[in-house]
Amino acid sequence: MDTQSLQQLADLLKALGEYNRLSLVYELCGCEKPQNAMCLCECCSVDASVASRHLKILAEQDIVRIEKSGRERKYSLNRQKIANELRLLAERVEGSERCAANDDQAVSGG
Amino acid sequence: MDTQSLQQLADLLKALGEYNRLSLVYELCGCEKPQNAMCLCECCSVDASVASRHLKILAEQDIVRIEKSGRERKYSLNRQKIANELRLLAERVEGSERCAANDDQAVSGG
DNA sequence: GACATATTTGCACAAATAAGCAATAGTTTG
């Protein structure tokens, strides 16, 4: 894994790793229909500007999608992308014991 | 999901969501044998004290396990725990469209 | 005990982050 991909993954995880942003994600989890920012800022009881900034960060990481709808903006979760990234990491972490060859001469006796 | 669990999940993701810490995790990914901090601090070219602090944060989140071995401490990945948490979130994000009932009267027609 | 090795802690500092409020921008309605 190259430096840049690692950085991107770190950025994704960081975006998810803040309480209010994760609250937004969970809120969107439970919504089939895209929600506007006013609705979302209530779920974590912060100022609208704060929600707006958090949603921007989530959008930059492609975690949420934005569609304009009149004077509103409707946010929805990029479910598949998030799930894919998380599963990829899960597999990497879980299943790479075969990479033990990286270890100098490995375990305890070849 | 209650406030505290959400906070804990956010903390876990935050711990993973920093470049050098994620580097440490990836490094440990490729190691079957537990590694000591000296070895690990090389992988992200930081001071030993920095690696120590990062590893402490990872340990607090139960991402890495520590075993004392003489004057060293050997770190290894808590593979199953990480994978579980990530998959749980993935499923939650991906599969909760059935929760649409939360939406007021849902989609577009009953 | 003196010394070497491995790790952690205290301290200082720069940079990043989250937050709220006020002002601004974009859109719909009158």
Next chain:
DNA sequence: CAAACTATTGCTTATTTGTGCAAATATGTC
């Protein structure tokens, strides 16, 4: 155009975070 509503941006502030160096701690060796 004015007014109402939705969302974003500019500004400031307080807090957190990541970092390196030096000192301290812990352990093993001579």
